[in-house]
Amino acid sequence: MSIFILFVYVIITCIIIWRASDGFETAASYLGRNLTDGVKGATINAVASSMPELLTTFFFLFYLGDEDGFSGGIGTTAGSAIFNGMIIPAAVIFVVIFTGLAKNIHVSRKVFIRDGISLIIAEIILIVMIGGNQLTWVHGAILMMVYAIYATYTLYTMKKSTRDQIADYHLEIQKLPFIKSVLSLNLSSMFLGNKKINKNNAWALLITSTSIIALACLLLVHSIEQMGHHFGVPIMFLAIILASAASSVPDTILSMRDAKKGNYDDAVSNALGSNIFDISFALGLPLFLYTEITNTIAQYLWKIVDFISIKWR
Template identity: 35%
Template sequence: MSDSAPPDSRPSDSPPESSPPEPSGPNPSRLGPAVWITAACFIGLCASYAWASVASSSVAANLTLAVFQISMISIVIWQACEPFADAAQYLGEQWRIPSSVRGATLDAIASSLPELFTGLFFILYAMSTSVLEPGNRSDLHAGEGFGATIATCAGSAVYNMILIPAFCGIAIALTRHRKPVIEIHRTVITRDGFWFLVCEVVLVAFLFSKQLSWHLAAILLGLYLVYLVWLWVDARKYRLARTVAVQTLQSIDQPGEQQIHEALTNGGINATPSLIDYVDRELRSNGNGEEEEGDDEVDSAGMLFGRIQIPLRPSISYSLLVGSTAITAIACYWLVEVTVSIASTLDVPVFFVAVIVAAAASSVPDTLLSIGAAKRGDDDGAVSNAFGSNIFDICICLSVPLVAGIALNGGQPIDLLVDGKPMPGLFGLQVLLLTLTAITLGILSHRLQLTMRKSLLLVAMYLVFIAYAVLGSMGF
């Protein structure tokens, strides 16, 4: 299936002249609030740490400290993943990957690293300590750690699937007055939505068993491999169509945005404003990758709330990927410790804390990445990133920790029973995953648009999910 669609099935877009892409560069006036919020969180972290040190037995002090720790962790993960996402987007353009494929792969991996590391650290924590469940049990096994991994990935999947499109829809409705709706390409629903549903059904089916073996990991990894092959075929078709469109435009002396839009559309390509900008810059190059004299437009990666801009080249991009990954791993280890601490303080299973706290904190990069893509006019990338992240969460962020858990468990399957009973909250999570997925796909499929009203409906659905987790932690 191609990334493109016939003209009658592709969401309409306004002509580029009347619909200029949203500015994507750093704006110091808009970065101020983020910096001030970070400073306030850091001060709150120091103050709450002092309070908890003095009153170590105080539940209020420990929870306050945990709240500020989660806030700082989310900020660190956000700032670590931003240059990763910029570098991944740069490499994706260098490799000529369409926006929906890039959103489902490079962007999804960039924003799903927190879930992967969090899942791995939950398994390692479960094998090296006995405090994941209330009561400081000494016979803790890998199953309880993997249960927290399932909760994190599933909770993140629900967050990505519901809140990310909702936040994008709200942000666009409030800021993009020329077209206050998110246009959803049919390919995003029929390809990424379909694959997410398939992976989800496989996971839910396996979770009904009492033990998880390496077979689940093999099947999930196999599904992801097939998904990547499908994306590769789409990307190949896109590159061929784009090459034809660019060759046509090269015969025109200084083509305008409208002409670029028409050439891409005639080639069956969804001409987003960000793609038009890239093609325009490609046409203005000398054919050897160097910009024409007087063209100072350079791809860059933003760091420290965009205050620092690093010019991107392939070698620099790969270095940023490695450095961002290392920082994300450290932050995720901190996230696991805080999640366990909250569960111990409240005397509730870590499963229910992970499904909200760890899932939301690890999903911060997905949210900001998708909102940024939507503001740049890349609606396809914004929505496909959410589905691609979920597919990566289920296929990779669960299978890799499962393999690690089996290896650390002496090669034995992971037992999902706790004291001989099914893990609390697991069945309810399975039902909610399938139900919320079906409803969300229906909402996004309706007219292939995401409006403010639909976005608010999605937020209400997520509140239902939060209510499930809260009631489950209370024993209901």
């Protein structure tokens, strides 16, 4: 397969992930409509926009297996963390200030403290884990527990402050002809059309969007693997550059939308919350399932680095 075709595949997967993630975000926003600003960005928006990272890491580990797959997962989440930490804030500032929406961006101190400290803790735990000799399902469970604690604390503090206040939910869907919706992959228009969104069609939209994202992520992993063989480049390096960029498009678009609406807390907490989700759950769940199902042990960072150096020679 020519390298040009592989790059075309990567571009196509990027577009599919972007369009399908719009439908996922629409459904997730409805299902989490009673969450306040900041909390919604850190939980619902972060999970919705980070679903590509989770699925990409999942396919890297199960499709490639062991060190090669785990290094691809590390590359995807690490590259996404860099992308979220640098590109998304810059995009938010550009959208708000340079388009004249506002002169300053005010973000809640609580968001910075809560999400910033949680991200640092998650990173420290991951570094400690990959400093050992081997990975087991226990380590995957610990990583998932980190996100569970973070999400529980975030929701608990929201409930204390909102005191059962229920937010009104207004949804604007661009209604298109069905054929045009299919060709443009506008899942929200395909599923909702002139109908009012409810729990049933929201879940149907969520499941369909996830399935389409999964297929796109599988094609992305396959394309990156073939590129690695073609160029003789370690999968981890390509994952840091290509997989992370392709899977981080929804994060960027979602944060820019929130910024345009004036939801600066959601815009920032989405970027930070996505990183926490990537480090803990997007790595933890595939690692937990892989080591539990296959009864194998994935090697840690020192083995991965040695593995990469051997392939690079």
